[in-house]
Each structure stands twice: as structure tokens, then as C-alpha cells.
Amino acid sequence: MVDVNEIDSLLLEWECGTLDDHGIECLRTLLKTSSAARTRFIQMQLLTTALHLEADTGAAEIDTNIAPVGSTVIPAAQPRFRQKRGWNQLALSLLLIVVCLLTGWIFYRETGSRLTRKTQPVSPSMPSQRDPAAEATSEGVALLTRLVDVRWSDSQAPIEVGQALPRGSFQFDQGHAQIEFLCGATLIVEGPAQLELESPTQARVHQGRLRAHVPPAARGFTLQMDDLTVVDLGTEFGLSVTDEGTDVEVFDGEVELHDPSSRIQRLTTGQALLLTDGGEYREKKPEPEKFLDISSLEVKDQQLQSARYERWHAWSKSLRNDSRLIAYYSFAEPGDWERRLVCSKLPLETDLDGAIVGAREVPGRWDAKRALEFKQPADRVRVQIPGEYESLTFAAWVKIDSLDRWYNSLFLTDSYDKGEPHWQILDTGQLYFSIRPVDRGEKGPTDFKALSPTFWNPSLNGKWIHLAVTCDLATSTITHYLNGTILSRHKVPPEQLPETTRFGAASIGNWSSPTLPGQRFAIRNLNGALDELILFASALSPEEIKEMYEHGKP
The missing domain is CATH 2.60.120.200 (Jelly Rolls)
Structure with missing residues (x-):
């Protein structure tokens, strides 16, 4: 039985241009006697030729100049109307792939005989005709876009900036994090904090201080607590959840407060309320300086980066x-x-x-x-x-x-x-x-x-x-x-x-x-x-x- 690893090793060296004469003879023997080796060789040549044809049509980013050994690269005819990825160009490319594969195959056939079986081109398909299960997916409901001096909680695996955040717990013990929900709302969260991300438009806050920036496109964004739900109506507001209660302050716009007893109360620009543990609303003076905004966080981040x-x-x-x-x-x-x-x-x-x-x-x-x-x-x-x-x-x-x-x-x-x-x-x-x-x-x-x-x-x-x-x-x-x-x-x-x-x-x-x-x-x-x-x-x-x-x- 042929060792697949040996086949891959020889083909890898051949593609690298580092295979010596002895290795070439071993590869020839394998290609002559092993169908697995021939299949792998064809797969590699198919990709090489496809990349080369793509280069000839002008797509430099996935270009390649490797020609299969023993093959002749045939220049593609220029279509009357230049379309990089038109169906005519694709069909022509498929035919050229077949030609290059055949000539590359002939090189390794010591008898010099020609292939007699025809290669059937793969028919192109529209995305709607493909298996939906094959499409790339993501479970993220938000993105982590900035971290400043964050120390993660023991129960929270470290997360990198730019990483998608799925539904579930997000917590840290110190520092600041900027979270951008897919609906367009942005949270600046100060630790110690513990949140539960529930959807692209909703999160539950168990602990922490945060500032929410909610543009018109994200109107309706919701933050839930055990004793209160804050529904945005297009605004910028601050929220603090501590052992003393829940503090809500509106810096611009308007929010709705929904408590467990189904009471609804609205807060507008310059208003602030504290909901105590006993369920009592108390008016308070807004303290916007306690809630870090996006521009201030950026300054802190720049200072940290400089250090x-x-x-x-x-x-x-x-x-x-x-x-x-x-x-x-x-x-x-x-x-x-x-x-x-x-x-x-x-x-x-x-x-x-x-x-x-x-x-x-x-x-x-x-x-x-x-x-x-x-x-x-x-x-x-x-x-x-x-x-x-x-x-x-x-x-x-x-x-x-x-x-x-x-x-x-x-x-x-x-x-x-x-x-x-x-x-x-x-x-x-x-x-x-x-x-x-x-x-x-x-x-x-x-x-x-x-x-x-x-x-x-x-x-x-x-x-x-x-x-x-x-x-x-x-x-x-x-x-x-x-x-x-x-x-x-x-x-x-x-x-x-x-x-x-x-x-x-x-x-x-x-x-x-x-x-x-x-x-x-x-x-x-x-x-x-x-x-x-x-x-x-x-x-x-x-x-x-x-x-x-x-x-x-x-």
C-alpha cells in the first residue's frame, strides 16, 4: 500500500522546486503505479493551472506563475467585452485547465501515451443553487472593537480586539471595553462588569458601568437588568448597576424605563433616576463625567499604546x-x-x-x-x-x-x-x-x-x-x-x-x-x-x- 505522506512529501518538494533527481524518479514510479498518487497530482495541477489562468485575466491578488512541468501555457482569448469573471471566461478557463492537465499528465507517462478518457468540466452554479450548509457562517451578535487596560475575569477566556462576540457571558475585572452591536449601538463598558449578550439588539447587565451611544439606525436597542429594562428611543445614555441599585442618566435624546410592575417612565436629555433595591425611583443630578465616552476612551487607548x-x-x-x-x-x-x-x-x-x-x-x-x-x-x-x-x-x-x-x-x-x-x-x-x-x-x-x-x-x-x-x-x-x-x-x-x-x-x-x-x-x-x-x-x-x-x- 502506498504511503500517502510519501506522495505529499514528494509533490510538495516538486512544487517547491527542491526535488532532486532521485526524488523525481521516485515520484515518476509512484505516478505510474499508484492511482492515489495520480489523483493527488491532478488535484495539485488543477489548482496551479486555475491560479495561473486567474492571473492571466488580471486578478493579481491570486496570481501564480507556476506552469505544470511539461505543459504549454496557452494564452486565453480576449473576450469582446472584458469581464473578469464572466461566464464565457470561466468556460474558456475550464477548457484550458483540461488541456494543461493532459499535457502535465503526459510528461509523467514514461510510455508517452495519450489519455483517452475525456474530462468532464464542472458546471458553474449560482449561489442559490448551492448547498446552504456549505456557506460560511458566524454566531457573533457584536464586535469587540477596543480594549484599554483590561484584566479578564478568571471565568472569562481572553478575547482579542476585532473578535466577534457570540451570545453569552462577557465579563472582566478591570479596564474599559468598547462593544459594537450588529444593530449599530455602541457600549463603552467599565469594569468590573458582567454582561450577557442576548441578540444584536439586546443585552442583560448584571454588573458594571457603561455608556451607550445609539444612533437612529439602532433605535430600540434594549438593556435589561433584574429590576429594570431600558429601551432606547434614539439617544446617548449612561447606566450603572451596583449593589445600591440601577442608575440611568440620559445625556442626549430619550429612553423608556420598564420595571417589573409594568410601569413605564420616560427620561429625556439631562434627566437621571436611581432605582433602589426596594423598587423606588429617586431623581438625581446627572453625572456624565463618570461615564467614559468614545472620544475619551480613544485618548486613553492612544496613551496606553504610546507607553x-x-x-x-x-x-x-x-x-x-x-x-x-x-x-x-x-x-x-x-x-x-x-x-x-x-x-x-x-x-x-x-x-x-x-x-x-x-x-x-x-x-x-x-x-x-x-x-x-x-x-x-x-x-x-x-x-x-x-x-x-x-x-x-x-x-x-x-x-x-x-x-x-x-x-x-x-x-x-x-x-x-x-x-x-x-x-x-x-x-x-x-x-x-x-x-x-x-x-x-x-x-x-x-x-x-x-x-x-x-x-x-x-x-x-x-x-x-x-x-x-x-x-x-x-x-x-x-x-x-x-x-x-x-x-x-x-x-x-x-x-x-x-x-x-x-x-x-x-x-x-x-x-x-x-x-x-x-x-x-x-x-x-x-x-x-x-x-x-x-x-x-x-x-x-x-x-x-x-x-x-x-x-x-x-
Whole structure:
């Protein structure tokens, strides 16, 4: 029985352009004798060809320049009226896919015989004709859009800014949170607080002080307490729930108060009431300064971000003297006007500076810091790193917009020869690290492909995350990290690791470039941004990785 992992490993190396002659012969044999191998090969070629055809029609964001081995890429005819995704173009693309698959198949058939079975194109379908169960869904009723100095309750799992909030409990012990309900209402909540999110238009407040901003589109937004229900009529109001009772203050507009006895009372601008534990209403003087508004929260957030940046900057300056550094790209040094990414390691070595190709400067984790955005297929930073090393650590702050390439580069050496590492993210959302144990063309053990569990999900789109990987040659261990926490640890057979490591010519955020006239190159650029990259000649401990994350998190 054929080992599926062996098939995938060989195909993966072939797509990477790193499969040697011996590996190619093994792959040919598998394709000739195994239907599973042939099926997997066709699947990979189908995706490659589809991406290439998409590129030819102008969709650069999911472009690819990989042509199947042995195939001839046929240019698509230009439609009379240019429609990127029209049905005519789709039908033509399907036919071209079949042609490329056939020619790619022929390359691997040692007899040179042609396929006789016809491939049936897949008929396109309108969304209304598809299975509704296959559509992506979300259970969120609100979004968490800002956190300022929040300390979570023991019973509440930490939540990141930008994350959708489902129905259920939301509580924290300290700080401020900004919640935007899908109906359009916004709550600024001060801890300690405990809420129950019930729907896009309703929440229950058990404890806490909050300010609600409810525009006309969200009129009717409702907050419930055990002894009172507040129904908005288009307003901005404050609400405080304590052991002393429920305090409601209207800053603009009008609200309705519904108590358990079915009494309804209206409050308008400048009015305030306290409902005591005994069910008695008491008029009181409004105190709007006790309820933080959106603009004041933004100021507090900016102050906190500035303090975090200064803390990171102080840590960064101390790191530059670390004797274990191979290279440190802080993205905080001048040099953009020369299209240089300055290496911050001390003493300064200008030979380690990177050459920026295409990538453009954008804001980093903080407003005071810059990053480089990689969008176009050729975007990259070229570096030349000499020397040989033992163990390695890579660490980077990355913002991923999408994983729309098969391989999304973080740091890749050009030739992938003996001792050279590759660090990238697969479109499956897995971190992928490997290092070649033998010289190219030399028979011997294959590289070990350390694949993490899938960590990526749509909620991480556009967020800054900390990725790290360590390769410890002494213990034959590769470890992946996400946001300071171990994601996976891999014990590697010693023969699948080299005695030393090296880099040479390499790319940050991409891989390879054409070297011959008319040659194409694999599109593996990162679709996102980087604003810090560190290379160590040592396998850092989990505690050191955690410390690095804590100092750098925005």
C-alpha cells in the first residue's frame, strides 16, 4: 500500500522546486503505479493551472506563475467585452485547465501515451443553487472593537480586539471595553462588569458601568437588568448597576424605563433616576463625567499604546547587543528613502541590510512604528547572510491579510541547499519549517517537514500576531510558537538534520526569482505585512519566546 505522506512529501518538494533527481524518479514510479498518487497530482495541477489562468485575466491578488512541468501555457482569448469573471471566461478557463492537465499528465507517462478518457468540466452554479450548509457562517451578535487596560475575569477566556462576540457571558475585572452591536449601538463598558449578550439588539447587565451611544439606525436597542429594562428611543445614555441599585442618566435624546410592575417612565436629555433595591425611583443630578465616552476612551487607548511602544523600544535597544543575534530587522531604523531595510544588530553591519523590492511602508503595530506591506507577486526584501551556525530561532511580528497562495513566505533561502532553512505558512493555515540535511543532487535522507497544527482562522485577518520557530540541532527538535505559546513540538530523526546551518542569499516575504529569459517564478509572497524579524544562532527557550511576545504585543 502506498504511503500517502510519501506522495505529499514528494509533490510538495516538486512544487517547491527542491526535488532532486532521485526524488523525481521516485515520484515518476509512484505516478505510474499508484492511482492515489495520480489523483493527488491532478488535484495539485488543477489548482496551479486555475491560479495561473486567474492571473492571466488580471486578478493579481491570486496570481501564480507556476506552469505544470511539461505543459504549454496557452494564452486565453480576449473576450469582446472584458469581464473578469464572466461566464464565457470561466468556460474558456475550464477548457484550458483540461488541456494543461493532459499535457502535465503526459510528461509523467514514461510510455508517452495519450489519455483517452475525456474530462468532464464542472458546471458553474449560482449561489442559490448551492448547498446552504456549505456557506460560511458566524454566531457573533457584536464586535469587540477596543480594549484599554483590561484584566479578564478568571471565568472569562481572553478575547482579542476585532473578535466577534457570540451570545453569552462577557465579563472582566478591570479596564474599559468598547462593544459594537450588529444593530449599530455602541457600549463603552467599565469594569468590573458582567454582561450577557442576548441578540444584536439586546443585552442583560448584571454588573458594571457603561455608556451607550445609539444612533437612529439602532433605535430600540434594549438593556435589561433584574429590576429594570431600558429601551432606547434614539439617544446617548449612561447606566450603572451596583449593589445600591440601577442608575440611568440620559445625556442626549430619550429612553423608556420598564420595571417589573409594568410601569413605564420616560427620561429625556439631562434627566437621571436611581432605582433602589426596594423598587423606588429617586431623581438625581446627572453625572456624565463618570461615564467614559468614545472620544475619551480613544485618548486613553492612544496613551496606553504610546507607553507600550516605549516599552518595546527600550527592550529592542537592549536586544541589539545580544551575542546570539545573526540579524535583527526592527523596522525602526532610517533608510527607507534608499529602499533599505536596516539591520539593527550592534555593532552595525551594513552588509546585512536588506534591499526592499516592491514592498511599501505602512503603519506598524503602533503609529510610531513602521512596517513593510507585501502585496504584489514580486514584493520582497533581499538579504545576504554569510556564515555557518548551529541551532536557529526565527521570530517575527506578522499581519496576515489572507493565505491565498499555497506557500506564503516568511523567510526562504534561494537555493535550499544543505543546511539552509525555509520558514513559511501553508494555505491550510499551518506553519511550515524545514532544513535540507544533504547537498542538492546527493542521495540521502530527505528533509523533515515540521508542520504545525492549523492555527489560522478568519478572525486573525489583519491582526498583528507573533510567530516563532526554533530548530535545536543538539536535541533534534523543531518547535513552532504562536503569540508566545508553543503551538507544536517535533522530534526529528538526527539524520534528517544537517550538522550546521547557513543562509546565503535569501528573501523575506517571498521566494525565488527568474534567472533565464522568459522564465516564470513561483508566487509565494506574503499577503500582509511584517514589522519585526529576528534571527538567532541559538534555540531560544519557551520562556524567552514568551518574554519576547510580552514586550512586543501591541
